[in-house]
Amino acid sequence: MKPSYAFWGMCNIVLLLSCGSSTDPLPEEEEQIAPPVAATLIFPEDNTECQEGTIINDTQSRLLFQWNASEHTDSYQVYLKQLDDGTQSSHESNTNALEIAIERGAPYSWSVVSKSDATDQTAESEVWKFYNAGVGVVNHAPFPADLLSPEYNETIVVSSGNTVLRWEASDVDGDIVSYEVFLDTNHPPVTTLGTTSETEISVEVAANSTYYWVVQVTDSADNTSTSDIFSFSVE
Secondary structure: OOOOHHHHHHHHHHHHHHHOOOOOOOOOOOOOOOOOOOOOEEEOOOOEEEOOOEEOOOOEEEEEEEEOOOOOOOEEEEEEEEOOOOOEEEEEEOOOEEEEEEEOOEEEEEEEEEEOOOOOOEEEOOOEEEEEOOOOOOOOOOOOOEEEEOOOOEEEOOOOOEEEEEEEOOOOOOOEEEEEEEEEOOOOOOOEEEEEOOOEEEEEOOOOEEEEEEEEEEEOOOOEEEOOOEEEEEO
């Protein structure tokens, strides 16, 4: 009997269909969303006295805050802190400039947070300080010190029973003369470690204790400013 070529042909067709490449579409790659980039601050400049702006009255002026537009950013949040009393405020802007009314004769810090509509990620600029000029101010109080080490709520391990407190400070007039450091296990700290012209001091601490510390800055005209209160724990 002769072989059935029709039968073998059908088998070949079946094999070709079963071994052929899949026509299912490949999964699409997930789109990568670029996070916003931190803005670069322009004005008011860091560690300067600002004498620009529009005077509203004896106590307030309106100042134009400016920064470079950042990539992948749809809006900005401007954060202001009045350094004398710690009052903080935030202001929304869709451009890289915003006019804000602030107190005259007062020190401020400011920063800008870049935000995007496509992601919850944000980016924060540097924090700058400036003094907004007041009426007839001849000498300015120093900016409050920035406490550097130990960091806020940091837990440290000491082997010798001593640690070093470090900070930094600036003044528009450049006439800082001393720092008084207060360290205590109570809040607020009231025990003074004395004054120094340096920006660090070695202190004796005990294990299994929590400490609070603050730095008061004094300039040549006896103007003073006080830092935030930081705490740290010793193991």
